[in-house]
Each structure stands twice: as structure tokens, then as C-alpha cells.
Amino acid sequence: MTIERDPAPQFAEFSHPERLVSADWLEERLGQPGLVVVESDEDVLLYETGHIRGAVKIDWHTDLNDPVTRDYIDGENFAKLMSRSGISRDTTVVIYGDKTNWWAAYALWVFTLFGHEDVRLLDGGRAKWEADGREYTLEAPTPTPTEYPIVERQDSVIRAFRDDVLAHLGDPLVDVRSPEEYSGERTTAPAYPEEGALRAGHIPSAQSVPWSKAVADDGTFRPLSELNEIYREGAGLKDGDQIVAYCRIGERSSHTWFVLNYLMGFENVRNYDGSWTEWGSLVAVPIVTGAEPGEVPSR
Amino acid sequence: MSEQQIPTQLAEIRDDFLELQLRDRLQLLLEFANELPELPERYRDHPDLFERVEECQSPVFIFIEVEDDTVQMYATAPPEAPTTRGFASILAQGLSGLSTAEVLELTDDYPQSLGLAQAVSPLRLRGMTGMLARAKRQIRLKSAV
Secondary structure, eight states, X not given: OOSOOOOOGGGTTSSOGGGEEOHHHHHHHTTOTTEXXXXXXXXXXXXXXXXXXXXXXXXXXXXXXXXXXXXXXXXXXXXHHHHHTTOOTTOEEEEEOHHHHXXXXXHHHHHHHTTOSOEEEETTHHHHHXXXXXXXXXXXXXOOOOOOOOOOOOOTTTBOOHHHHHHHBTBOEEEXXXXXXXXXXXXXXXXXXXXXXXXXXXXXXXXXXXXXXGBOTTSSBOOHHHHIXXXXXXXXXXXXXXXXXXXXXXXXXXXXXXXIIIISOOSEEEEESSXXXXXXXXXXXXXXXXXXXXXXXXX | OOXXXXXXXXXXXXXXXXXXXXXXXXXXXXXXXXXXXXXXXXXXXOGGGOEEOTTSSSOXXXXXXXXXXXXXXXXXXXXXXXXHHHHHHHHHHHHTTSBHHHHHHSOTTGGGGGSOHHHHOHHHHHHHHHHHHHHHHHHHHHHHO
């Protein structure tokens, strides 16, 4: 890792404390060579209203998604994106964003698909930075382009496709959507637009743990004892489990993937980014409605 | 729908966007977001009058006033949703002052004509399409009376 980790005591109990930084840590290091701060938001204009000094913007729609195929960009385009963002292969990248880091966690997950080693989240994201009264700037940085290598995306470790999920049935699944989406009352989060799924409900046997349970009121991650209560006692996850998390398009479940993988130390966690907008439209796959997880159909 | 059927003020907004490079189009959208006027005093305490635009991810509410066949559009959206504010502001400026017929005849694809699909993504642009559809629906309801 290029830059030392944040030794803040609240991170020490997590399995990968090096994946989180506090606002104090970041503020002290802004402008340090080898560090690039990335903002990734749901709202594509929020960065333009003010951002952390020196931060570059990476948008999930226009930068990380392939414009034609429903997939992420390839290694060549990722290298171009990194180059114009001033990021080298050994750069320490700190990502933050709106909505308690939904899209920041999603961006971090995509960086991880390309094996970028040192990528961290700013605990609490934009909301906490603002609540602390910390500074924003309107000035957009002009990064010096880097030579970022073309690295092929590695989809087999942290990403699950629909066939992987079908084969996975019987092992733990975590549905991180709202209770209304889980039970089948609606196909999108309350107050969100309807977005193309033909059936409502959840994947059989999936435990319902809305993503937001992992964060405290100020937007920072909950301490390990509380996370254990939610995911181990509440959802029954055990060490050694193979786990797949999903939501609607994979952004909220990236957040949960981060929690399970880097904070709680589960080693086999995959994010199913096809999520409900794919599963809810697939022909002949099993679906359960109602508040109970339901049974995996016999094959 | 043919070119000349787009009212001048809407055509001007469109041309302002199309003249710019992609990145500058976002800046112009931000200017619109910043220009979204506060609600007039008489509507501030009447959230009941406003209709939520479900097609938008952020909470945005619109209200159409029709007087002497002239349309006024009001909208409110939080500062942390500048894209949505920008969309609302374009429509509030573009539709207000037009006749009901002019708005109803406006192509539903007007949002797609602004050259923003690439800058903000087609999915996000759907929010503006939803807003326009709801504005038209309110006009139909109000001018039917």
C-alpha cells in the first residue's frame, strides 16, 4: 500500500481496517502524492456543486458502465479512465459519495474487479463530511495522465452471474433491498422509479437485510458487535459460508459486499449485479413472495 | 413533430445546450438547477397541491397553474439533487408562459432533444420525461374544468 492506513481506533476491530479512512485522516493528507480522491454519486451533478479539494469525479452510468452492453467497461477503457483520473496502478484511491456511499461502494467494487489493490472508502461519505462542516471546492482538478496498465476484468471471484446464482441456491443469499421489494409489494425501492422487472418478490431462501442496517445515523459504519448481531445472529451467516448479495441493479449490494467482505471478514462473498432487474424478468426461475425467505425448490 | 412546432423559448433552451461541448452541457444544467425559483409565497405551505414525480430518483414535486389558458409551472427539489432540480428548472422556464395547447402539443421527446443523454445517461433523463408527462396531465385535468 502506498499510503499508511488510518489507525483510527473505530476501524481496528474490522477484518480489513485498511479499507476505511476517516475524514480527519483524509483532510490531513489531501494533495499528498500517491493519493487520489474519487467522488462517485447517484446524482451526476452533485460533484459540480462542490467536492473535496482535488477529488476527481467518476460516474457509474457514464464512466463505469459499458454504453451498449449491460456490463462494466473493459480493461482498456478502465485503463483510459484511470489515466485521465491521474490514477496509477499503485495509487491509493479513496472513494466517497452521496447516499451513504452507495455508489462509492459500487465504484470500489468495480475497481476491485480490475484488481486495483489499494482502494478505500471514506467512512460516512459526503453527508458526514458536510455535517462536520468540512470544506468543498468548485475547482475541478486537472490530473496528469498516467500509464495505467490494461488489466482484464476478473469476474469470477467477487461477481455472480445469474447461472452462478441458480447453482448457488441452497447457500446463503442476502437480499439487501427494502422490505417492500423483498415481499413483492413493489419492484423498486420506495420513492424510486419503477425500473423494468416483470415479477416482484425475492430469490428463494434469501435473507432480508436492508443495506442501510449496516450504517449508523451519521452515515458511518456500525461497530463490529452490531454488525455481528445483524448479519450473524439475524441473518444466520457463518464463517466459511459462500454468500451472494443482491439488490436491484447491484449498487446497494456492493455496499453490503463491502461490509461482509472487508469489515466482517467473510471470505467468499459475491455481488450479483444483475440483481432483481434481471432475476425478476428471467423466464422460469423460482421466486418467493411474502415476508418469509421460502424454500429452495428441489432440482 | 416538425421543427416549427416547438415554441421559441423551448427551442432556445435546446439550442443553448446543443451549442456546447458535453462537459459544458453539465455546467449549463447546473446553472438551471441554481436558477430554479423558490415557490411563490402562496404555495409554500401547500404541499398537498404538488404532485410527486415518481420517475425521478430524488424527491421532486411539480404543480401547474393554468390561468387565462396560460401555463405556469412550479417545482421544488432538494439541493442535494441538482440534476433533478436542473430538469425541473428547464421545464419551469420552458413551459411557463405558453398556452395550454402549446404545451400539450409539445413532443414528449423534448428532453431527448437537449443532447443530455450522453452527459447524464438515458436512464437519468427518464426523470425529465416523466416530469413533462405529469405536467401535461395536470394541464389536461385543469383545462377540462
